[in-house]
Amino acid sequence: CRKDTLWKYKEFMPVDETKMVSLDEGGTPFCKCDKLGSELGIELFVKVEGSNPTGSFKDRGMSVGMTKAMELGVDTVGCASTGNTSASLAAYAARAGLRCVVLLPSGKVALGKLAQAMFHGAEVLSVTGNFDEALEAVTALALEKHLYLLNSINPYRLEGQKSIGFEIVHELGWKSPDRIILPVGNAGNISAIWKGVTEFYKAGFIDSLPMMTGIQAEGACPIVNAFRKNTMDLVPTENPETIATAIRIGAPVSSIKALRAIYDSNGFAETVTDDEILEAQKELARKEGIGVEPASAASIAGLKKLVAEGIIDKGEQVVCIVTGHLLKDPNTAINACVEPIEIDADVDALKKVLLNK
Numbered sequence: 001c002r003k004d005t006l007w008k009y010k011e012f013m014p015v016d017e018t019k020m021v022s023l024d025e026g027g028t029p030f031c032k033c034d035k036l037g038s039e040l041g042i043e044l045f046v047k048v049e050g051s052n053p054t055g056s057f058k059d060r061g062m063s064v065g066m067t068k069a070m071e072l073g074v075d076t077v078g079c080a081s082t083g084n085t086s087a088s089l090a091a092y093a094a095r096a097g098l099r100c101v102v103l104l105p106s107g108k109v110a111l112g113k114l115a116q117a118m119f120h121g122a123e124v125l126s127v128t129g130n131f132d133e134a135l136e137a138v139t140a141l142a143l144e145k146h147l148y149l150l151n152s153i154n155p156y157r158l159e160g161q162k163s164i165g166f167e168i169v170h171e172l173g174w175k176s177p178d179r180i181i182l183p184v185g186n187a188g189n190i191s192a193i194w195k196g197v198t199e200f201y202k203a204g205f206i207d208s209l210p211m212m213t214g215i216q217a218e219g220a221c222p223i224v225n226a227f228r229k230n231t232m233d234l235v236p237t238e239n240p241e242t243i244a245t246a247i248r249i250g251a252p253v254s255s256i257k258a259l260r261a262i263y264d265s266n267g268f269a270e271t272v273t274d275d276e277i278l279e280a281q282k283e284l285a286r287k288e289g290i291g292v293e294p295a296s297a298a299s300i301a302g303l304k305k306l307v308a309e310g311i312i313d314k315g316e317q318v319v320c321i322v323t324g325h326l327l328k329d330p331n332t333a334i335n336a337c338v339e340p341i342e343i344d345a346d347v348d349a350l351k352k353v354l355l356n357k
């Protein structure tokens with residue numbers, strides 16, 4: 001694989017690299033966003049995880065998790081998913097030659113993700129119920145050893161995803177940013193990144209740590225609710241609802257790790273509305289040219305809100321992680337735009353429309 005993958009940090013990956021299952025994941029773009037940043041009075045970088053092989057950060061965790069599956073000699077892998085985990089698992093299982101079973105909440109998975117899971121040959125089960133119920137069912141199946149579970153409850157997933165933290169501090173010249181902001185659903189990613197930066201801190205590679213800041217949709221925000229009460233006790237959101245279907249999760253499995261990361265880093269947790277998410281998604285696409293799916297835009301919407309609330313100080317160096325590609329959810333993107341103009345392929349018609357002539 002090419003040199004700039006997450007495997008350049010293989011010494012920090014607790015798996016047998018001779019069993020590596022890789023699609024050259026990691027080494028994603030780290031874009032300085034001066035237009036948005038100067039409007040907000042901060043120094044803004046965006047880590048574009050939609051540039052991974054299947055279009056989301058999940059590939060990092062899946063590469064290491066699938067490598068562990070090969071080490072263990074399992075024949076079947078599985079997950080429940082709001083979409084991206086299943087898309088990534090299907091691709092990496094195909095690469096590894098393993099049987100793949102995915103459970104998806106029926107009618108609540110964005111088109112691109114469903115297409116990926118199906119086309120890579122996963123056995124796709126459309127579950128009546130939400131993600132949390134699907135996860136409970138597939139976990140029971142795994143506990144009876146019918147499959148190897150690769151949801152982010154599997155620690156090897158977090159071992160891969162912690163490389164996002166490695167790359168951020170590496171790209172900043174072995175320095176932590178003041179703050180890392182990301183969307184939170186099942187809460188594996190914020191936990192993983194905190195693990196990564198603290199490992200590099202303990203190794204002496206960096207001498208400070210970022211404030212970990214998690215953003216949730218207003219209709220699916222158990223972590224934020226716990227944070228606001230300054231507690232580790234999580235009250236699940238019973239019927240989570242948001243247009244950002246990737247983070248439509250009510251009972252995050254990694255809530256303890258995520259709350260630890262937020263509290264220990266002196267970080268923060270905030271909610272954003274669906275409208276704020278859609279507005280941020282379009283703003284990032286049209287001001288900085290970075291196309292992301294709705295859940296990913298929650299980190300930008302959260303940044304704007306926290307600056308407005310005075311939680312984020314002027315001049316802070318902030319990294320927003322945008323977790324999935326725009327193409328994952330084409331329907332939501334098209335519904336947010338005006339219809340294309342129908343026109344004849346004729347120069348006069350073009351001049352009429354474009355030049356008002």
Ligand SMILES: Cc1ncc(COP(=O)(O)O)c(/C=C/C(=O)C(=O)O)c1O
Binds near residue numbers: 056086247
């Ligand atoms: C684009 C995107 N952005 C953010 C998240 C939240 O990350 P976690 O807080 O680590 O869960 C997800 C999660 C998706 C799934 O949980 C799944 O695919 O099953 C995502 O796809």
